[in-house]
Amino acid sequence: MVRKLWHHFTAYDENIASPARYKLLKRNIIILMYLVTFIPLLSMASINFFQYKTSLKKEIISSLRLMSNKAAHSISLYLEERLSSIRALAASYSYQQLSDQEVLNGLYQIFTKEFGGFVDLGVINRDGIQVAYAGPYELLGKKYSDQKWFNEVSIRSVYISDVFMGHRGFPHIAIAVQQFDSKGQAWFLRATIDTRKFDEIITSMGILPEGDAFLINRGNVLQTHSKLFGGVLERYPFSIPSSAPGTYFLEEKDTQGHTVWISYTNLQQNAYSLVIVKPQSIFLKSWHVLQKEMFIAFLIGTIIIIIAVMKTSNYLVNQIKAADQKRESAFRELENSQKLSSIGRLAAGVAHEINNPMAIIDQKSGLMKDLIEFDTTFKGKDKFLKQIDSILQSVERCKKITHRLLGFARRMEVMYEKLDLNEIIVEVLGFLEKDALHRGINLELKLAEDLPKISSDIGQLQQVFLNIITNSFAAVEDGGNIIVTSWKKNNEVVAVSIEDDGCGMSKETLAHIFEPFFTTNKDYGTGLGLPITYGIIDKLGGKIEVTSVENEGTVFAVELKINNLENKEKQ
Numbered sequence: 001m002v003r004k005l006w007h008h009f010t011a012y013d014e015n016i017a018s019p020a021r022y023k024l025l026k027r028n029i030i031i032l033m034y035l036v037t038f039i040p041l042l043s044m045a046s047i048n049f050f051q052y053k054t055s056l057k058k059e060i061i062s063s064l065r066l067m068s069n070k071a072a073h074s075i076s077l078y079l080e081e082r083l084s085s086i087r088a089l090a091a092s093y094s095y096q097q098l099s100d101q102e103v104l105n106g107l108y109q110i111f112t113k114e115f116g117g118f119v120d121l122g123v124i125n126r127d128g129i130q131v132a133y134a135g136p137y138e139l140l141g142k143k144y145s146d147q148k149w150f151n152e153v154s155i156r157s158v159y160i161s162d163v164f165m166g167h168r169g170f171p172h173i174a175i176a177v178q179q180f181d182s183k184g185q186a187w188f189l190r191a192t193i194d195t196r197k198f199d200e201i202i203t204s205m206g207i208l209p210e211g212d213a214f215l216i217n218r219g220n221v222l223q224t225h226s227k228l229f230g231g232v233l234e235r236y237p238f239s240i241p242s243s244a245p246g247t248y249f250l251e252e253k254d255t256q257g258h259t260v261w262i263s264y265t266n267l268q269q270n271a272y273s274l275v276i277v278k279p280q281s282i283f284l285k286s287w288h289v290l291q292k293e294m295f296i297a298f299l300i301g302t303i304i305i306i307i308a309v310m311k312t313s314n315y316l317v318n319q320i321k322a323a324d325q326k327r328e329s330a331f332r333e334l335e336n337s338q339k340l341s342s343i344g345r346l347a348a349g350v351a352h353e354i355n356n357p358m359a360i361i362d363q364k365s366g367l368m369k370d371l372i373e374f375d376t377t378f379k380g381k382d383k384f385l386k387q388i389d390s391i392l393q394s395v396e397r398c399k400k401i402t403h404r405l406l407g408f409a410r411r412m413e414v415m416y417e418k419l420d421l422n423e424i425i426v427e428v429l430g431f432l433e434k435d436a437l438h439r440g441i442n443l444e445l446k447l448a449e450d451l452p453k454i455s456s457d458i459g460q461l462q463q464v465f466l467n468i469i470t471n472s473f474a475a476v477e478d479g480g481n482i483i484v485t486s487w488k489k490n491n492e493v494v495a496v497s498i499e500d501d502g503c504g505m506s507k508e509t510l511a512h513i514f515e516p517f518f519t520t521n522k523d524y525g526t527g528l529g530l531p532i533t534y535g536i537i538d539k540l541g542g543k544i545e546v547t548s549v550e551n552e553g554t555v556f557a558v559e560l561k562i563n564n565l566e567n568k569e570k571q
Contacts, residue, residue, distance in 0.1 A: 030310070
């Protein structure tokens with residue numbers, strides 16, 4: 001029965017547009033889950049007295065889990081915000097700037113006003129000496145190199161301490177991040193934050209007067225005040241059931257011998273656990289009045305179910321949508337591979353057919369040259385030798401062309417070397433300079449000055465940019481504009497874009513531009529330039545993307561890896 005319902009509610013027509021299909025699927029899943037969930041919920045109204053107790057216990061545990069997860073998330077978010085602000089400050093200012101006491105004082109005032117919770121800020125050099133300090137204490141010049149946190153942040157780059165008592169006897173935590181200056185030397189930015197926000201978050205949970213909530217570290221030391229187990233930095237008598245992220249429940253005896261339920265929620269980014277303690281007597285009292293509050297409990301259960309169903313259905317539909325996108329991407333990659341394979345076989349055939357007559361021309365021309373050179377009586381010797389040299393140069397050029405075709409077909413090994421991408425672009429544009437001048441085309445270069453050198457094949461990159469820029473020349477009218485831009489995308493990739501204000505392409509044309517023999521230049525186009533370009537970029541480990549609007553222009557974006565050569569040597 002359930003299988004039939006599931007098949008009915010999850011079946012959908014493949015021809016329906018994607019947004020409508022996923023909307024219909026989500027609606028059907030929600031209806032199915034409501035049917036499956038509410039029928040057992042209504043049946044629970046008829047269970048006996050002892051089953052009420054079990055259901056109530058599960059409901060309370062679920063409420064505790066939701067409460068503790070929410071509070072743990074708030075604490076984690078508070079710590080993450082402070083850590084992110086320290087990271088941003090260290091990344092935005094240099095060591096020299098932050099070492100300036102006036103600058104650090106100004107930033108400290110901003111942080112205490114805008115973020116709150118910051119007690120002080122300090123800049124520490126690689127030797128562990130605090131070279132600048134902003135805060136209420138006299139800590140300038142203090143040495144930290146022999147402290148545990150200094151060694152830990154030197155290894156992990158980030159450090160969040162346990163709670164400790166400050167100079168004035170108030171609990172604090174320390175956050176430190178590691179940064180490097182232009183010479184590669186490490187320095188550290190350290191901030192002290194008070195923990196009153198932890199108490200505010202725990203108070204906002206609404207724990208009953210008989211209950212208790214607090215933070216402990218992995219050493220079972222209290223990080224906030226506990227009504228049942230003492231003050232900050234006192235030991236907690238029970239062991240944490242697990243250090244893995246999640247929420248765990250135990251039944252224990254408190255210091256007065258009463259049975260209590262304890263939930264542990266482990267925070268992910270540091271070694272804290274949020275502990276909620278509630279006496280069992282509270283639950284037994286609720287159990288006795290449960291029958292009078294069945295209607296309220298039913299409403300609460302309904303709300304929880306609605307939330308769970310909505311989140312579950314969203315998750316399932318998003319997973320299905322992601323799987324569909326991956327499948328479509330895989331099919332697209334397979335299609336491109338098949339296209340490249342086809343043009344490779346064709347290129348091999350054409351190259352071999354051209355090589356044979358070229359070899360004969362090369363041999364005959366060489367023989368003619370030798371005969372003329374040895375014949376001292378031949379008239380017009382210099383003129384004929386120049387013509388033969390011209391023939392030999394043309395043959396050599398054909399050899400290079402066929403060699404590239406064979407290289408494309410055989411996927412020959414790339415000759416990696418360190419290259420200046422900007423120089424390659426300028427060199428390629430030099431070939432087209434006369435054509436641009438003749439047609440009045442405006443070539444604008446926006447090349448990044450700090451672009452790092454890349455490891456790649458200069459000949460194949462020249463062919464790539466020549467093909468793309470030639471296409472742009474063909475697309476623009478006389479007097480048009482072409483903009484070539486280069487930039488560093490991240491530490492591993494550089495990018496080049498070629499933008500024109502030409503005729504652009506329709507969506508139908510854009511879908512076929514990398515197919516062999518597809519061309520819009522019916523008079524003289526071969527339809528091989530962009531497929532070969534796509535194959536070269538793929539072979540170099542890069543990526544090419546095209547965006548175009550008809551009658552407005554086209555942008556080709558090429559991404560190339562910086563360290564292809566290093567990756568190859570590691571392999």
